[in-house]
Amino acid sequence: MNDVAIVAAGQSKFGKRTDAGLRNLAFEAVKDLVEHADNISLKEDIDATVIGVAGDEFNGQGAPAAVLIDEIGMVGKPTIRVESACATGTAAIKTAYSLVKSGLHDTVLVVGVEKMTAVSTAKATELMARAGDIRWEYPFGCTFPGFYALMATKHMEEYGTTKEMLSSVSVKNHFYGAKNPKAHLRKEITLEEAMNSIMIAHPLNLYDCSLISDGAAAVVVTKADLAKKYTDTPIYVRGIGSGSDTMQISRRPSLTSLTGARIAAQAAYKMAGVGPEDIDLAEVHDCFTIAEIIAYEDLGFAKPGEGGKLALEGQTYIGGKVAVNVDGGLKSKGHPLGATGVSQAYEIFRQLRGEVASEGRQVDGAEIGLSHNVGQTGQFVNVIIYGR
Amino acid sequence: MNDVAIVAAGQSKFGKRTDAGLRNLAFEAVKDLVEHADNISLKEDIDATVIGVAGDEFNGQGAPAAVLIDEIGMVGKPTIRVESACATGTAAIKTAYSLVKSGLHDTVLVVGVEKMTAVSTAKATELMARAGDIRWEYPFGCTFPGFYALMATKHMEEYGTTKEMLSSVSVKNHFYGAKNPKAHLRKEITLEEAMNSIMIAHPLNLYDCSLISDGAAAVVVTKADLAKKYTDTPIYVRGIGSGSDTMQISRRPSLTSLTGARIAAQAAYKMAGVGPEDIDLAEVHDCFTIAEIIAYEDLGFAKPGEGGKLALEGQTYIGGKVAVNVDGGLKSKGHPLGATGVSQAYEIFRQLRGEVASEGRQVDGAEIGLSHNVGQTGQFVNVIIYGR
Amino acid sequence: MKKFGYVSVEHYVPFMQEFAEELEKGNIIATKCKTCGTEYFPPREECGNCYSTDMEKIKIEPEGTLVTYTIIHVPPESHANMAPYIVAVGEFNNGLRTMAHLVGVTSMDDLKVGRKIKIVVQKLENDRIVYKFVPA
Amino acid sequence: MKKFGYVSVEHYVPFMQEFAEELEKGNIIATKCKTCGTEYFPPREECGNCYSTDMEKIKIEPEGTLVTYTIIHVPPESHANMAPYIVAVGEFNNGLRTMAHLVGVTSMDDLKVGRKIKIVVQKLENDRIVYKFVPA
Numbered sequence A, B: 001m002n003d004v005a006i007v008a009a010g011q012s013k014f015g016k017r018t019d020a021g022l023r024n025l026a027f028e029a030v031k032d033l034v035e036h037a038d039n040i041s042l043k044e045d046i047d048a049t050v051i052g053v054a055g056d057e058f059n060g061q062g063a064p065a066a067v068l069i070d071e072i073g074m075v076g077k078p079t080i081r082v083e084s085a086c087a088t089g090t091a092a093i094k095t096a097y098s099l100v101k102s103g104l105h106d107t108v109l110v111v112g113v114e115k116m117t118a119v120s121t122a123k124a125t126e127l128m129a130r131a132g133d134i135r136w137e138y139p140f141g142c143t144f145p146g147f148y149a150l151m152a153t154k155h156m157e158e159y160g161t162t163k164e165m166l167s168s169v170s171v172k173n174h175f176y177g178a179k180n181p182k183a184h185l186r187k188e189i190t191l192e193e194a195m196n197s198i199m200i201a202h203p204l205n206l207y208d209c210s211l212i213s214d215g216a217a218a219v220v221v222t223k224a225d226l227a228k229k230y231t232d233t234p235i236y237v238r239g240i241g242s243g244s245d246t247m248q249i250s251r252r253p254s255l256t257s258l259t260g261a262r263i264a265a266q267a268a269y270k271m272a273g274v275g276p277e278d279i280d281l282a283e284v285h286d287c288f289t290i291a292e293i294i295a296y297e298d299l300g301f302a303k304p305g306e307g308g309k310l311a312l313e314g315q316t317y318i319g320g321k322v323a324v325n326v327d328g329g330l331k332s333k334g335h336p337l338g339a340t341g342v343s344q345a346y347e348i349f350r351q352l353r354g355e356v357a358s359e360g361r362q363v364d365g366a367e368i369g370l371s372h373n374v375g376q377t378g379q380f381v382n383v384i385i386y387g388r
Numbered sequence C, D: 001m002k003k004f005g006y007v008s009v010e011h012y013v014p015f016m017q018e019f020a021e022e023l024e025k026g027n028i029i030a031t032k033c034k035t036c037g038t039e040y041f042p043p044r045e046e047c048g049n050c051y052s053t054d055m056e057k058i059k060i061e062p063e064g065t066l067v068t069y070t071i072i073h074v075p076p077e078s079h080a081n082m083a084p085y086i087v088a089v090g091e092f093n094n095g096l097r098t099m100a101h102l103v104g105v106t107s108m109d110d111l112k113v114g115r116k117i118k119i120v121v122q123k124l125e126n127d128r129i130v131y132k133f134v135p136a
Ligand SMILES: [Zn+2]
Pocket: C033, C034, C035, C036, C037, C038, C047, C048, C049, C050, C051, C052
């Protein structure tokens, strides 16, 4: 335990970044990391990079890691690109953890990035739909919101989860996103606005859906015994768990929980030696409001079927049972696929170091943070637990 | 050293596989692995998978690892897809090594696969060209053969490397590929045929270029102290080295050597505690004949500029200085991008266990094998050294 | 050559062509592994449970249950002019589930999770063929 | 909006638009980091050496050297009707290298590695613009 640490983190502004291509976004995150790092020289201290990019087709560049490491000055050093759909960012961190812990590389720079808005929304929707089974589900035009809507319908039917509960998640995440200077959509919304926005995939409306965003995030992962050389306040990786699920969502016995997330959470808690009650703040994968509610249940913050109530009662605001997505989450901060899991680490890194106070959304005294990152509809899930 | 072992390996037939999609190819490699494994149950013994696929667009399936792990019965278990262009396969093995050595997972199944022939050759050429810099080199229509042709021109100019030397590589690789039942193009060719085939990108002609193939390969990677449970004759990973290079080939100071390959080789030799003279057989990345000649030099089998002579003298046949690509190499065996690096491991696994004798291409008493896998034009290079 | 579904992007393997041909005859085919008995629907030509390729065809009975549904209002590019449409999950043969469009809905009652549905074959334009759910 | 090269697939950032506009004026622009002095050609708006974004434009002098070349006979889909064409690497300003088509070749001597070349701007159809090499 505590063998691997994060010693620096950075993030670009998320948003519809007409000013920036894939390479510029990665650079911006790394530059932000460099400017906020305590005592690290990328040129001298980094031994390898891991690049997280989910989709080539959004941007057109094949094998994108090559151009990215050149842009950020890492030419010559080993690099690997990893991809796990929307869980790409945590897959990159897990890979970096392994490279470090295995002894292959001492210090690894992780960059997660996605440029999604260069294509039309219809095209982006198309590309994301193709991450569903192209043989048996894509031919029916089921979109990403559609997949989660199938779960929402079932969750509502089985547990009495209401539209109001779904919308409460959105209201909370916008509340915090408005305070996050790097968030894509910085505005508070009312419950009424959330409930009455245009329908995307029944029962999910516009405010139930995360944004299509451009953005990047970066962290430096190193051996614990080197960590203090780079910063006085490293954050340690205490647990990593991963799970997966059937390709076809229709084949799953349960549509109200992500089996892969339960497997991942259990493994991460076990490795970290903590339970849900120990988590001070959680970054969960709210690609859709229903996904955050299911995450509460899969992570053990609520019993099965009671996630909606937790949201409605405001128990996932700061000061509640557990602070969830107080950076705005995918909903308001944005969801550049490859960046998301790394951005979760970025947020937890800053929260555990007490660096978010000036933004009015610091979880005071946070000691343990959890990152829950879901690819597609649970075919890839990584849960990572970080501690001071 | 010797902490991580390969205990089982399998491969699909490589070729233009109109009968098989991406998922079928992966299944075929895993089935082959299962049928040849000594004592392993994938269901019980595998803790996670690493999937190597280079390009989504060849096949249309986004986030392909999800459908592949479902097809091969690994649902529920952790998975990561890795990509490093044509070096994807070894990136997957390196990732699996790290996951095992780090202690996160004990036993990992690696599957490398690519379905390339579903699109036209022009489209495949286009997609591979887009792995070059889409901003500064793709706009000039430089193909993959074109990139290597730029190196060939320079190598010929600088060292007097001849067309005959290039073609000798092709003749050798076809000689061995003809003996490999899983090779794509199983026919011997004469030096004359090789030298007079149609021009693709001057000075490289058809027989200088590797094939566009469908195929898959799989290996099981585990902790050394579990290895003997699965087989009496595990093969150990003794060294791994990686390097990279500038995105734009035009910016490189040298065009007669791959800097990333030199970095990777040096690191792998150092970790393994061996040198070029200790290598009994090498699987090198002969995407083009010039690439194999440069590999001889980068790996230290020949001095700079003398790789062509090594080929011409037949020193890389079995019985020569070092046996290179005696499975046919990318040239004759085929080059399904994600599968190639895993197929190199498959070949070395079988050679070091003495299992290729019946095919008439066994390197007798081989103790140490080297895998050299290059992504794009050296932006990703992995060198892995395996030993008995 | 018949193709399955409203759109497709992947290479069409012989197995899928056979599946589409059976559909044309009105047969909705699942597969069952002769070695370990695992049933696959949608069908597979390979068993991920025991790595056998010795599979037999079994038929999907038309009567089933609506597991869940959604109404797609914002479609992907490939379905640009079709929205809104209902995508649903149905269960057949006591446990085999698949996705399809649900059509013929005339009241909210037709959308009740758990209600009886039928799976039917429908030919489309452009030599395409598909199965659909209808309220039973 | 001008675009650089014969084809492009990526989102066109303002920096590339500026580059194309300068090309139109006949200026082939490289960049130099004001902080650490690193020069970039093709140009960049960001310094990968010191992470500064404070860059100045510098001009590429037209006289250069042919580093290497190839003749593309089998082109990618996007260049389907252009083959054969010569793709070359040229060196300018004593050490800055880039790729471009080499045109105006009349003898084998024009293809000699190390020979003098010039880099010139050429407007293409469809509002595209490019630089090319010609034997000097
Ligand atoms: Zn079976």
